[in-house]
Amino acid sequence: MNPLGITLTLVVFYLFSELHARKRAFYTNPVLLSIITIAVILRWFGIPYGSYMDSAVILKFLLGPAVVSLAVPVYKGRETIKAYAKEITLGIAVGGTVAILSAFYIAELLGGSEEVLLSIAPKSVTTAIAIGISEKIGGIPALTAVLVILTGIMGNALGPELLGLARVRDRIARGLAMGVSSHGLGTARIILEDELAGAVSGLAMALNGVFTSLLLPYLIEVLK
């Protein structure tokens, strides 16, 4: 194992995080910019992905304990979950299911291959969980990772405006819709406009991750 891949990742991510801290906009998303930059660098120097990943794999491994750590924000939000139990339960059950089915069926209708359908189905769930689901159901985790981030960017860039167009004013409805449709990046945006909506969005993101990882593998058996 050589230290170059992980160093490259940390340097590139650090630089784009600095940029993002200065110019907070959806198009300065450090994850997407880092992925594109490193992909271009590997291509330029003719470095195979495998030898980059040999070294960067340690960062990917940390996704496991990071997902386990999500138990803490959920535990700390237990009073909010109790207060809005009905909205959260129904919002996730309906929204989480719609997210899977709409992605799967639209891609299928337009001629997507099976591995594409399996990779796109978990796209509304937080990246770490989506990668885990994709691995388990036979999707392409790398494709899932990129599609999840693009989904998050849409929510971050346009979510509140679209909810405005749909005349949704209720804070709980707005927060839940952002968390269920566009996970962490959606939550990061809605929390700027309303703290309660942001808290609900963050909880919806984590709980929708659990809901989707329970439902999706069984749903896929039926859909395939």
Add this chain to the structure above:
Amino acid sequence: MRPYRGLAIIFGFYALGEFASFALNLTIPGSVLGMLFLLAALLTGAIRLEWVEGEAELFVRNMSVMFVPPGVGIVTYIGLIKSQAVPIFVALILSFLVTLVVTAKTVELLRRGEE
């Protein structure tokens, strides 16, 4: 040496989740099971919040850098994305819109019913 307690708990629950997922042949990822186990332990008081809080928040706050290496794997699939650009991107955009609006409207209806 406080951080080691928190890290040991988090990695321990991750190991437990992976083990359960493998042993019971479940399709749910081990990390998600580990989260549910840790949540249950916090709720029952078996694990105290202050034992894990700092370390867990460090992981959650710094999660995004961990998406970069798996995301870079996309270089291996450029051909696939080019050949299936229409199904991929149309499904991505429409599914996002439908999910956002349907979730919001569902919750809004529920809240109006209550008033």
